Amino acid sequence: MSKEVVMDVAIVGGGIGGLALALFLHQRGIGCRVYEAIPEIGTVGAGINLLPHAVKQLDSLGLIPELDKVGIRTKDASYFNKYGQHIYTEPAGMNAGYKWPQYSIHRGDLQQVLLNAVIDRLGPDSVVTGHRCVGVENTGDGVTVAFEDPDGTLLDPVRARICVAADGIHSVIRKQFYPDEGEPVYSGLTIWRGVVPFKPFLSGANTIRVGWMPVGKIMVYPIRDNIDDEGNQLMNWVVTQERPKPDSMDWNKPAKLEDFFEPFKDWHFDWLDVPELLRQTPRPLIFPMVDRDPVETWTFGRTTLLGDAAHPMYPRGSNGAGQSILDGKILSQRLSEKGLTEEALQLYDKERVAKTAQVVLTNRKNPPDAILREVYERSGNQPFDRIQDLISDEELAEISASYKRIAGFAKEQLNAE
């Protein structure tokens, strides 16, 4: 490649994965720039849980103090049936003995923490917005990445040694390499999400999952503390129901309460009034639960995929953002060890394709909320006298532990690594 090369790594997409990668590369002295399609990065999305394996990596970037300012350190995770009967509770994060906390956090707050760190450490020019990637060309010892502005006008192409596509579930670059793949595959489940100021419940830092499909399931957790003078938290909820495929696959698509409210109308528990929570939510969002079959490789010459572009997964195990952060950590390590080479990308690919494929497949069949499925099936969706008559504590703990091993956050292993 000629003198035109302006950077080491061009990162396409300024979401969680792209921004985290920029920080890991900078930490290792590798130059990069992030190209984001939208004109301005704002606080969009709803809540996510960031589990200790991802927080460990963000700790290595020195971001714990910033995360503490915006997120909530999750203390426990609990499961209930639709009658509000308690099934199982386990401690989470440092409460469970991990060396790192688990955070319940607004996706937009996490993105902002990462963005601020990138701007602070790499400089204001390190994130370029209003650049929608429309394709990439491998040119031997480098890449040429093509962009359009928000009006569809072609911009000057960008040349770099490596291109990383972190452009999310609708990745243009993945489509270029897998042109016949079609749309992400619908699971038969639709998710509605919302955030609303609400009184704390249970420990004030609990992630709860209640009910089961086909009737309806809800997950609720607080994502910001002390948001007003009335002791409210910003509460995040996610409803899942069996439905025909929604016509839009836009993360910001608004929904109507009446479309998903019915199954929850009587869920007035001592510790949480679910109908009230849903009714008070100003702007619920709808999204189809989709993923893609794992592919054999993400790497084509000097271009590779990362995050949702590489391994879109059902948001059922709190691993979408976390796995994108782990991708960035490993990719930066390999680029640092092997230089800006195809070999480095191949090593990253070999390690991460296999690991994330397991998470994608497990999220389909046995995510942590399989606990709720077991109880639903064994109880015939009826109230129980004693949960132990249906399922033992050991079996419940093993469902949860098995997911942790597969997704890479088994406590002993993570703490020892």
Ligand SMILES: Cc1cc2nc3c(=O)[nH]c(=O)nc-3n(C[C@H](O)[C@H](O)[C@H](O)COP(=O)(O)OP(=O)(O)OC[C@H]3O[C@@H](n4cnc5c(N)ncnc54)[C@H](O)[C@@H]3O)c2cc1C
């Ligand atoms: C607006 C939005 C809201 C979301 N809300 C939730 C939520 O509430 N709950 C949840 O579990 N997950 C949500 N997600 C998904 C979640 O962020 C990801 O699953 C996870 O964090 C993995 O991150 P990622 O960086 O791979 O992808 P994303 O976080 O999706 O980031 C991809 C980025 O690439 C940009 N981009 C897309 N196409 C191009 C292009 N052609 N050129 C340049 N840039 C491009 C996007 O604008 C985005 O900033 C949301 C994603 C988005 C984009």
